[in-house]
Amino acid sequence: MRDGATAEARPLALEVLGERYRRYRLSDPAAEEAMARSLRRYGQIAPVVVCVHDGTAEVVDGFKRLAAARLLLPRLATLSVRSLAVDERGAKAAIYALNRVSRTTHELEEAWIVHALVREDGLSQVEAAALLGRHKSWVCRRLALLERLAPQAQEDLRLGLLSVSVARQVVRLPAGNQTEVLQVTRRDGLNAAEARGVVDLLLASASREQEAYVLAKPREALQQAHGTTPRPWDPRLRVAGNRVARRLAELLDGLERLEHWLLHRGRAELTAGERSLLTPSFTRLVRDTVVVAELVEDLLKEMLTS
Secondary structure: OOOOEOOOOEEEEHHHEEOOOHHHOOOOHHHHHHHHHHHHHHOOOOOEEEEEEOOEEEEEEOHHHHHHHHHOOOOOOEEEEEEEOOOHHHHHHHHHHHHHHHOOOOHHHHHHHHHHHHHHOOOOHHHHHHHHOOOHHHHHHHHHHHHOOOHHHHHHHHHOOOOHHHHHHHOOOOHHHHHHHHHHHHHHOOOHHHHHHHHHHHHHOOOHHHHHHHHHOHHHHHHHHHOOOOOOOOOOOOHHHHHHHHHHHHHHHHHHHHHHHHHHHHHHHOOHHHHHHHHHHHHHHHHHHHHHHHHHHHHHHHHHHO
16 A cells, blocks of 8 residues: 555645545544644644545545644645555555554444445455454454444444444443443433443343343432442542533533534435524534633633643
């Protein structure tokens, strides 16, 4: 793949950069905001990597830079890109390889890539392992990680309706029980720690009656099992600090789900009428986000100078 790269990077307009491979990467809004601040202050340091597919420059590495650049429109309208001469399978392998160099890829991202190579592109597990430079057992584990998730859980994860942390807990259960836990998690607004506790209780249940009780009253069951309802609490923070931490966690989780949905299917699913009805709410979201971001930046400056 390195030999197929162009010798020099070249600028391309943001609107011509495709994101068909975006579905193999997890979204990180906080990191994209940080990248936007870096682009604003220092400019682009590393080029985005693309490959040409059906005449479109599809991003292979640099989704965070692209998302950050779009936050800076119209101030930043182009990005420096470097091209790879790879086919469809090679593009997926490049996503893994390039991110493996810069940081450890998330296991779910690896699972999505492996699943695509084996189930969509028709590679054997041995061939996928050779392409990714890993052992067949690694490919088998990554494939099993995703395929152990029930279809509904896979879809929710893809759309951002299911957080990665909760998915890690749900996958420990048989597929038949996963949908029940997903429903309970949504119904009662369980966080990842509570979801882990519920899964532990279900795995330890000796009868269907016990399972039914855990699913009907999860927090009550957790309280009986552990003495207290597990909630995030940092002993280093006072009451006010923990309250802010809890609200931040809820806000970031909601934003992550919304962004996943908008990136993967949201815009395509909304009709013109629905977009019109939702415009005031989206407008307020943009306005309030800017205001909150400015307040947070002021707070961070105070914290750094204190």
